[in-house]
Amino acid sequence: GQNIDQPTEMTATEGAIVQINCTYQTSGFNGLFWYQQHAGEAPTFLSYNVLDGLEEKGRFSSFLSRSKGYSYLLLKELQMKDSASYLCAAPNNAGNNRKLIWGLGTSLAVNP
Amino acid sequence: NAGVTQTPKFRVLKTGQSMTLLCAQDMNHEYMYWYRQDPGMGLRLIHYSVGEGTTAKGEVPDGYNVSRLKKQNFLLGLESAAPSQTSVYFCASSYRQNNYGYTFGSGTRLTVV
Numbered sequence: 001g002q003n004i005d006q007p008t009e010m011t012a013t014e015g016a017i018v019q020i021n022c023t024y025q026t027s028g029f030n031g032l033f034w035y036q037q038h039a040g041e042a043p044t045f046l047s048y049n050v051l052d053g054l055e056e057k058g059r060f061s062s063f064l065s066r067s068k069g070y071s072y073l074l075l076k077e078l079q080m081k082d083s084a085s086y087l088c089a090a091p092n093n094a095g096n097n098r099k100l101i102w103g104l105g106t107s108l109a110v111n112p
Numbered sequence: 113n114a115g116v117t118q119t120p121k122f123r124v125l126k127t128g129q130s131m132t133l134l135c136a137q138d139m140n141h142e143y144m145y146w147y148r149q150d151p152g153m154g155l156r157l158i159h160y161s162v163g164e165g166t167t168a169k170g171e172v173p174d175g176y177n178v179s180r181l182k183k184q185n186f187l188l189g190l191e192s193a194a195p196s197q198t199s200v201y202f203c204a205s206s207y208r209q210n211n212y213g214y215t216f217g218s219g220t221r222l223t224v225v
Contacts, residue, residue: 033213042202042216043155087155089213098143098162099170100214104154 002026004103006088011109012078020073020106022088034062034073035087037105043087046073075108083110114138118203118217125193125224133188133220135203143206144186145170145214146178148199155202161186162208193224 004024012018024032031050035043049055049064049071061074075082085105092101116137125131135144145160157170159178167178175197177189186205190197200221204214 035213042218043214044216045213048213098208099157099160102155104152 002092002101004088004090004101006086006103006106008104009107009109011111012075014078014080014110014112016078017074017076018078018108020075020086020108022071022073022103024069024071024088024090024101026090026092026101028092029066030091032062032064032071033089033100034071035089037085037087039084046086078110080110080112083108116203116205116215116217118201118220120220121218122221123223125190125222127193127195127224129193130189130191131193131222132190133201133203133222135186135188135205135217137184137186137205137215139205139215140183141205141215142183142208144180145204145206146176146186146188147202147204148172148197149202149219150199158188158201193222195224198222198224 006022031048033048034046036046037043047062049062054063059076064071085107087105088103089100092099119134142163146158147155149155156172158176159170161167161180164183179187200219202219203217206214
């Protein structure tokens, strides 16, 4: 079957580092996306991984292991504005973005 | 450079009323989608389109209809609204193949009473 799993909730302290994990099962792997969604707003693109390894973008990094069906989003130097839901998603068809399979999201609360 | 525009942003309907949600994108994307998002349920695909004049059912299509007469527009219709359709609706679009996934509209918060 096709499925994406991620933790429901996480809490962390301002200035700390947090890792949000995602495991996936899809047919015809074609990359994995991370999105950020603040309360009451639309999801916005954070990262896309198609090859194994870590990709860094400022305070945010995303890691992928295709053999393990596993990804994580790493947030460094946490700020209060990072409190949001983080969604993991993967295309369910090889070769195009016809349909994404979405995780339910991980709600991250950053405390002072 | 508007991206994806959804209208309206908020709406309250009475049970049995009908309405149409409009989604417009100016990025020349081939694919367009309508999702609903409910607490604890995540994003659920209602209908989608892979090109002008085409539509297909998603996970939760019952009670909704769609049309894509022009490439830039994707309309979602509720023929006879029910309280179970109270939700936040998001439109999204994408290229057939790219590294940026979907671009979302700002959402429509619909309440059916």
